[in-house]
Amino acid sequence: MLNTVYRDALKKRDEAKSIFKGERFEQIIKAAKENWIDYTPQKKDSIIAGIDSSYNSTKFQGLELWVVTAVSIKSDGKIITEMHNQGLGQPSPELEIQASKMEVDACTQSIDKADLVILDGSLYSQFLTRQSTLGSTITSAIKKKHNVIFISKTSSARKQFEKMGSVAGDIFYYNHALKKPGFSKIFVDSDLGPGKIVTYVYARLRDSTPLIKIEMLGSDHKEDEIKNLLDRITKNSVGGYPYALKLAHENCKISNSDLSRLVSLYGLTNEISSREVLN
Amino acid sequence: MTIGVVIGESKPTEVTAQSSRPLSVGEYVIIDSQDGRLLGLVERSIITSEALTDIRNFDEAVESKEVAELNSRDKNYKVKIGILGFLEKLQKGQVVLPAVPPLPGTSILEATQKDLGMIFGPSGKEWIRIGALLRNKEIEAKVNINKIVSRHFAILAMTGMGKSNLVSLVAKDVASLNGTLVIFDYHNDYENLDISKMNYMMVKINPRLLPADKLAEVIELRENADKQQRVLRESFTDQVKQAKDFWSALEENVSSFGHTTKGYADSASRVLDKIDDAKHRFSDILDPDCGDPVDLIKEGRVNVLNIAELSERQANAGLAYYLQELLQQRKESVWEKKGKSSNRNNRLVAPVFIIIEEAHVFIPKGEHTDTKYWASKVAREGRKFGIGLGVVSQRPRNIDPNVLSQMGSLAIMKIVQDDDQQQIASAAESLSKDLLSQLSSLNIGDAILIGQWVNLPAIVHIDEVKSKKTGSDLDAVKEWSQTDKFKDIAKESTQGLLQKDLLLD
Incomplete structure (x- = not known):
């Protein structure tokens, strides 16, 4: 890299540090603390299904070898459903949309087989996808038993402290404000319009574990419901994260080496060099 | 029953497998390969848990433990299996390895009694039961006695791991086969051995039969006391050897040499002191009237x-003498059978097996002893003349490597010291690195048997010789408590004898 980039980085160091300190930062931290409800979850038995999807592809000479997988798995390792799609050529619809659709399908198949269905990621991404039918499918699936939630480890949403001049996502300030278990006050977001109201909280299951963001459909959610939810998630969680989701991720992920094996199975090894696969 | 599947890279000598349950190191399995059923030995066993990998702190470990218990797919049982050969060939005593490695995906099956019985417990009079396979307990482990008599064997283990038990077991079996066994018992371990055909005796040395330098060793003349050595050498004449009163004749000659040879009076006087000392201290051992002590060894018996009671030097001289004589007698016996000799007085007409305990003392590495000389001669020539050698030691690193490497069969029990393990590894070619690493984890009575007395290397648990009351550690606490009880009894009885009125004053 150019040396000038490093010199510039040194100059901007103080500016970058202002994100972590200063009056504005302290004000937001104070607000985050006031917004926090201390609660130590009690372990409650529940059958939890975790759902995740993955996709990967390698392009060569105008072609693309692609794979999409999704899985719904319970905390005891039993798979409720697994699905996949693969092809050579231009994926249609796009891989991201295919993955979202598989997640929704897996969710539909899981709601009657688990007390709680957790999808990895955000409800927003389901609503904001370009395939409009997905939004309605997931909405009706959720409404069937009201046992579907979304959990993500990261979030760039900055709706709660934006007016106070926040630079980072809301999750950043909650992370810095407190290390105790509990959750942020319920935030209802109706920006996507009626029928697509998203309620969410930031929560910490155990002392000093990373925050997670929990999203639910609809506006009619109370603190007691959140507490009950945290109790159930905590029972089978590791490091503050639901184990079913970890299992789902481990089961469906498509690594580059997996893709290399597929290239070999398709008999394309001579067409694509290993370097291209890894790229 | 399928218990695993071959995965990853496969070789003609070893495969890796994913198993459905944890397999024990030392367990035998069948690899159902494309070219026929192969026998495999589990050499390494690894268990991993997906949930309990990459744990960052204690809390996470506890949480992961809980979820791991729930998840039936959490555990990963991986094993490395060494391929020993085609099962069918092994059952016929032949080792044939596959030319093509088993294909990944090949099933791993549980080895049954039918599969292993013929290999580890063959029928035949020469095969004697020694125990059972450690990991396949229903399978008898037998050893070939013919092979240990003709090709020798060694028992190597730390103290208290069952060496003398194994010697006792071999002794019982040899006795049951009417064999002749000679055990040089350095710790008086085998006196109470419950064998009907036992011939127990104190080792005797007939000084008349020794050369002068050996007699000097036996009466404990210092090696560098040249003048004393000369006095004895000059005085120990044929006339003394044949004298009716051996000691008096010797003393007379020594005294006379001192008087007649200038400058040797003091040395002769010291030699006389040494002779007098030996006469009194070793009267049970040094017996000029015992004839040839080797004649006391009885054929068809376990001779302990x-x-x-002997000092190291005396024991060394004694052992060397016995080894020399036994080898000679066996040679003459064989020559006589072949018509090359006409010595009809030879008594050892059948093969003899000799066991030397504390072999590192008598057959040491890096120094010469007469026992070592004769032991290595027996090890080299014994096969031709039907004389087998068994060495027993807890310090293999101190045994002469040339002798150890000629031991065709080994029973290796728990050995912790790295030096000892390396010495064993260099002496035993068939001991793999993975088997070697098992040595420190063996328990009392467990042994790795390798060499010619077994069809295949085997990890076994040796049968305990129930009637044997020897070699075990003493129960000091129990004995002390009994001493204390006796003290109380003594006190009470003494008190009763005292007259009270005497004590008042």
Whole structure:
């Protein structure tokens, strides 16, 4: 890299540090603390299904070898459903949309087989996808038993402290404000319009574990419901994260080496060099 | 029953497998390969848990433990299996390895009694039961006695791991086969051995039969006392050897040499002191009237020769003498059978097996002893003349490597010291690195058997010789408590004898 980039980085160091300190930062931290409800979850038995999807592809000479997988798995390792799609050529619809659709399908198949269905990621991404039918499918699936939630480890949403001049996502300030278990006050977001109201909280299951963001459909959610939810998630969680989701991720992920094996199975090894696969 | 599947890279000598349950190191399995059923030995066993990998702190470990218990797919049982050969060929005593490695995906099956029985417990009079396979307990482990008599064997283990138990077991079996066994018992371990055909005796040395330098060793003349050595050498004449009163004749000659040879009076006087000392201290051992002590060894018996009362140098001289004589007698016996000799007085007409305990003392590495000389001669020539050698030691690193490497069969029990393990590894080619690493984890009575007395290397648990009351550690606490009880009894009885009125004053 150019040396000038490093010199510039040194100059901007103080500016970058202002994100972590200063009056504005302290004000937001104070607000985050006031917004926090201390609660130590009690372990409650529940059958939890975790759902995740993955996709990967390698392009060569105008072609693309692609794979999409999704899985719904319970905390005891039993798979409720697994699905996949693969092809050579231009994926249609796009891989991201295919993955979202598989997640929704897996969710539909899981709601009657688990007390709680957790999808990895955000409800927003389901609503904001370009395939409009997905939004309605997931909405009706959720409404069937009201046992579907979304959990993500990261979030760039900055709706709660934006007016106070926040630079980072809301999750950043909650992370810095407190290390105790509990959750942020319920935030209802109706920006996507009626029928697509998203309620969410930031929560910490155990002392000093990373925050997670929990999203639910609809506006009619109370603190007691959140507490009950945290109790159930905590029972089978590791490091503050639901184990079913970890299992789902481990089961469906498509690594580059997996893709290399597929290239070999398709008999394309001579067409694509290993370097291209890894790229 | 399928218990695993071959995965990853496969070789003609070893495969890796994913198993459905944890397999024990030392367990035998069948690899159902494309070219026929192969026998495999589990050499390494690894268990991993997906949930309990990459744990960052204690809390996470506890949480992961809980979820791991729930998840039936959490555990990963991986094993490395060494391929021993085609099962069918092994059952016929032949080792044939596959030319093509088993294909990944090949099933791993549980080995049954039918599969292993013929290999580890063959029928035949020469095969004697020694125990059972450690990991396949229903399978008898037998050893070939013919092979240990013709090709020798060694028992190597730390103290208290069952060496003398194994010697006792071999002794019982040899006795049951009417064999002749000679045990040089350095710690008086075998006196109470419950064998009907036992011939127990104190080792005797007939000074008349020794050369002068050996007599000097036996009466403990210092090696560098040249003048004293000369006095004895000059005085130990044929006339003395044949004298009716051996000691008096010797003393007379020594005294006379001192008087007649200038400058040797003091040395002769010291030699006389040494002779007098030896006469009194070793009267049970040094017996000029015992004839040839080797004649006391009885054929078809377990002859336990107690050498516990002998000093190291005396024991060395004694052992060397016995080894030399036994080898000679066997040679003459064989020559006589072949018509090359006409010595009809030879008594050892059948093969003899000799066991030397504390072999590192008598057959040491890096120094010469007469026992070492004769032991290595027996090890080299014994096969031709039907004389087998068994060495027993807890310090293999101190045994002469040339002798150890000629031991065709080994029973290796728990050995912790790295030096000892390396010495064993260099002496035993068939001991793989993975088997070697098992040595420190063996328990009392467990042994790795390798060499010619077994069809295949085997990890076994040796049968305990129930009637044997020897070799075990003493129960000091129990004995002390009994001493204390006796003290109370003594006190009470003494008190009763005292007259009270005497004590008042």
